[in-house]
Amino acid sequence: MSDQPEGTPSVRAGNKFSKYLFYAIGEIVLVVIGILIALQLNTWNAERIQKKELDATLSGILSEIESSKRKVDGVRNSIARIAQTKNKRNLELLAMRNKDSIELIYESISGISDVISVSLDLPATTEFLNDPNISEIKNERLKLLFLQIKQSLKFGEVVDNYGTTQLNTLIEPFILKHFNYALLAEGKDMKAINTELDHSSILNNLELENLINLKIETDNTKITYLTSMSKLLEQTIEEIENELKDSE
Numbered sequence: 034m035s036d037q038p039e040g041t042p043s044v045r046a047g048n049k050f051s052k053y054l055f056y057a058i059g060e061i062v063l064v065v066i067g068i069l070i071a072l073q074l075n076t077w078n079a080e081r082i083q084k085k086e087l088d089a090t091l092s093g094i095l096s097e098i099e100s101s102k103r104k105v106d107g108v109r110n111s112i113a114r115i116a117q118t119k120n121k122r123n124l125e126l127l128a129m130r131n132k133d134s135i136e137l138i139y140e141s142i143s144g145i146s147d148v149i150s151v152s153l154d155l156p157a158t159t160e161f162l163n164d165p166n167i168s169e170i171k172n173e174r175l176k177l178l179f180l181q182i183k184q185s186l187k188f189g190e191v192v193d194n195y196g197t198t199q200l201n202t203l204i205e206p207f208i209l210k211h212f213n214y215a216l217l218a219e220g221k222d223m224k225a226i227n228t229e230l231d232h233s234s235i236l237n238n239l240e241l242e243n244l245i246n247l248k249i250e251t252d253n254t255k256i257t258y259l260t261s262m263s264k265l266l267e268q269t270i271e272e273i274e275n276e277l278k279d280s281e
Contacts, residue, residue, distance in 0.1 A: 087169055088277055090161060095273045097157045102266040105153070109259035112149050116252035119144025120245050127245075130236050138235060143217055145248045146208060148200045151255050152193045153186060153262075172276050178269045185262050192258055196251050204244055211235065 119141040126134040161167060162183045170176045208214065211234075215225040235241050 083169065090157075091273050091277060094158050094161060095270060095277070097155055098266050098270055098273070101153055101155055102263055102270065105259050105263045105266065108149060108151060109256055109263065112151075112252050112255050112259070115144055115147050115149070116249050116256070119147070120249050120252070124242070124245055124249075127236060127242060132233060132236070135233060135236065139212070142208070142212060145204050145244050146200060146217075148196050149255070150193050150196075151189050151259055153189060155182075155186070158182065159186070172272065175269070175272045175276055178265065178272055181265055182269060185258075185265060189258060189262070192255055196255070199247065199251060204248070207240060207244055211238075211241075 123138050123141055123144060126138050158179075162179055167176065167179065170179075208217065213225050213227060215223040
């Protein structure tokens with residue numbers, strides 16, 4: 034059979050089909066590109082909204098941590114005053130073994146029962162630390178600082194519980210046995226009846242000496258913890274501020 038000459042109906046149909054196929058493929062490519070662009074825009078918009086929400090959360094946490102740092106520094110100074118004045122002063126007075134010092138010791142004996150809590154209340158920060166969305170933070174240093182805060186808060190609870198147990202099991206029983214609680218506490222509706230007590234025995238009381246030293250040791254542990262926590266909070270504040278600046 035002889036070949037059909039160029040321009041015959043079958044050739045024209047083939048050319049027309051090729052053009053339609055080319056256009057169809059082009060339209061499919063354009064549709065796919067459009068879909069990919071739309072997905073990318075949606076992803077970018079979702080990430081932008083997510084980052085905006087994260088920044089708002091970090092701003093709230095920043096205010097909370099700044100306030101907590103001021104509290105930490107204040108509590109640390111209060112504990113230091115107790116450990117470095119009342120308790121150390123009483124050790125010095127006990128070492129003198131002077132009966133004239135008995136009244137001074139009695140006046141500041143409350144130093145061993147002054148238990149100041151080092152636990153911190155960070156509701157916004159704690160909620161964020163327990164939220165799986167903490168993984169949204171791309172800043173690895175900030176993420177590490179948050180994890181360190183979480184561990185430090187747990188250690189603070191341990192230190193607090195130790196101090197409270199020490200007070201309840203060792204210090205208060207000693208005070209109730211050797212001192213007039215009403216005179217020491219000066220609480221409302223309290224009345225001191227046995228006021229003429231002989232406290233001369235406390236000058237050579239090994240138990241009191243040990244209690245004071247134990248209390249100083251506990252307070253120094255709290256001071257060390259609070260100093261470390263203050264530095265950690267300060268570093269976190271700086272890193273959050275840097276993170277928020279990068280978002281501007």
